[in-house]
Amino acid sequence: MKRILFALCCFAVCAVGAQKPNIIVFLTDDQDKESIGAYGADVWTPNLDRMAEEGMLFHNAFVTSTVCTPSRYSFLTGRYASRSTHDTFLHACPEGTQANPVFNVGLEPDNLNVGAMMKAEGYRTGYVGKFHASGIEGLNKPEDYAAFGMEFLSKKAAVSPETTEIFRKNELATRKLLTDRGFDWAKNVYLGNMIKPYADHNLEWTIDAALEFIEESKDEPFYLHFCTTLVHGPDAEWYRSMQNPLFSGEGELDAPVEPEGMLSRREILAELEKRGLNPEDGHAGYSWVDAGVGAILKKLKKLGLDDNTLVFFTADHGSHMKGSLWDLDGTCVPFIARWPNGIKAGSESRDLIQSIDIAATAYDLAGAELPEEYQLDGHSLTPLFGGKPPAGWRDHLYIELGTARAIRTKEFKYISIRYPQEKVTRMQRIPKERMLAELSPLGRLGIGVRGAANPNFWYEDGLYRIEKDPKEFNNLAGDPEYAPKLDAMQKILIAELESIGRPYGELIPGGNAVPPGQVDEQLELARQCMFQGKNIIFPGDAPGNNRKSD
Structure with missing residues (x-):
């Protein structure tokens, strides 16, 4: 076994104490920096702006890839997608051939990932929201779905109780897939992108599960991987989704979900109108995400977990230039970290960091021992948390x-x-x-x-x-x-x-x-x-x- 040694700056060392910090990763979909006030945008994102004021704002944060699957794989493993040994990837790119990391990457059954590794260190690990790194997306035959305990759904399926039942069955099967991959707990998850006929965002449905996990885990250190479907898709789609509170990843709900401490959709839209911000011009999505962040921060405060919880906010890649390796709105993403016990408030960093660093940071803070065969490409971010870059930080x-x-x-x-x-x-x-x-x-x-x-x-x-x-x-x-x-x-x-x-x-x-x-x-x-x-x-x-x- 190899130990991930702590590299904490003096500020964080004094603050960690006996209790290991809780860690929450709030991962959005297709989000650009210009959608967040802390980066100078004319938007309404008060909770994210407060996260930056009370934590650290990163200006040179990058993902490893600019489409969902390889990027999300790297968030979950701390390694490049080209290293994948999942059967789907090896079938597409056999060993000895040039790697082609696209939508063919999947989380391997060897469970060398953040959910399983943090669990081994005494953390309760949870997953909520969009997965899209299973290696089984894109299946188009009924027998393929059956192999994973799922049911094939026609693209022409209509809204109905029968369709909802299929959605619920498949959502439960996706939960099992995540717990089989090492997570203690999974709920309100999407296998991949939203699919018709219930292809509307429902942030409240996922935030409610996140709050449930935090409540259940309040007496032990926890790691939560939270992945919202927002802000994937056209701007107007986010506003349209707000009109369908019953649509979710488990089909049609019996009643709208109203998470504790989260602004309602009506309240978000009223605030945007008051500020002269058009909800159909992106603002519905940006402020909706922010309201979800606010609900999680309020929950942490209420439970007395606020000071010792490290919250990361970032995106799987940009929007306008996804599918390319350009910086702007592509590989360079918003990235904010808040941890009152371990990050100097109001800090900013222009050092080069990457999505693979989140798992490495979690392992560092947990004092994790990783198997020798675990190839970790990320760097722990803890040396940056004091506000001054360390000597010898990565140069590329x-x-x-x-x-x-x-x-x-x-x-x-x-x-x-x-x-x-x-x-x-x-x-x-x-x-x-x-x-x-x-x-x-x-x-x-x-x-x-x-x-x-x-x-x-x-x-x-x-x-x-x-x-x-x-x-x-x-x-x-x-x-x-x-x-x-x-x-x-x-x-x-x-x-x-x-x-x-x-x-x-x-x-x-x-x-x-x-x-x-x-x-x-x-x-x-x-x-x-x-x-x-x-x-x-x-x-x-x-x-x-x-x-x-x-």
Whole structure:
């Protein structure tokens, strides 16, 4: 066994005392910094703003990936998704081949994850809300669902008692899946994204379960992984969801849920109207999330747990640039930590941190002993909690998605795309509509090409000087002046890839990895196209003559 040693600053050491801190991770979906007042946004988020005032606001917080599944896997394990040994991932990317972390990653049955590890250290561990890292999402056959104790539901299913019964059965099966993966307790969970006909957000339904878990765990240290479905989807969808309080992850409820200490939907909307903030322009979702944070903080205060509970608030990735490795509204996410006993109030950090650091921090604070085979990529954040960065803090981050990889330092960003041989062969044979989907790092249109709003999206190498070019518009990869920097960034990437143990293009030869330059014609075509969701406007197309990929 290897012990995760405490690295607490003096401020936190004196405060921890005999009682290990409780830990709550409040994880949102598709949320950008500009949705939170603490980051300077014109929104109404009083509880999150207070969290920042009473804790620490992080300005350089990043995720490991920018779609739900690989990102959520990393939150739960503290390691990169490319390390996954789940059967679904190994079927898609056998050992010895280039990794393709997308929606194929799942939490492994070896239970090397934060729920099981914290449980082993005497913590009561709970899970509420969206999972989306099971490795079984996307199943489309009744027999596939049956293997997990679930029932297949047609996409054409209508609102009915019979449909609700299926939802309830599947929700209970998802709870069992999470407890089988090491969590003590799970309730009010979604297997993945919300599905029709009950595809409306219901934050109260999940907050109520979170409060129940906190109440039941008040006499012992606890770890709660709380994942709301907000703010996934179009802005107006959040306001529309507010009109359906009975829709939930277990179908239609018998009555609306009204969690203790949480503002009602009516009260949230009234406050937005008073402030002149349009609920259909995103504000319903932003303030709704904030009200949920407020309910949890009130519960902690009421139970006398407030001072010794570390609350993290962050997002699985950004919104506008999900499916890409761009910083803004993509890999760089809101991140706030509050722990009165261990974090200096009003602190700010511009050090590079990442989603994998939350699990590492939890292990640090618990004094966890991890099995030798547990590969932990995260760093404990405790040295940052005193408000002063320690000497020797990390100088770069590694980020991945599908065929793309990135290295991010404070000054520079390097993005690489390398297509494996089978993808190259496929793109050279299939119709151009489908070929363009394959070119994206995610391998699909829609969210897979949101990053194409940046003209540098369709290049196999990109180098950006972040402090002078925060939107990453000026690609320096072909500039002779920056050739040494490009080489240095590639060497950092090679070291990360060697640690993971998978081939990648010419940087780590082997398996199905091939060098760049195989699909230059296809990339040139992509640079001439426009993308509107799943619609492609090819050069020479008449206006309105959009073609949709399969």
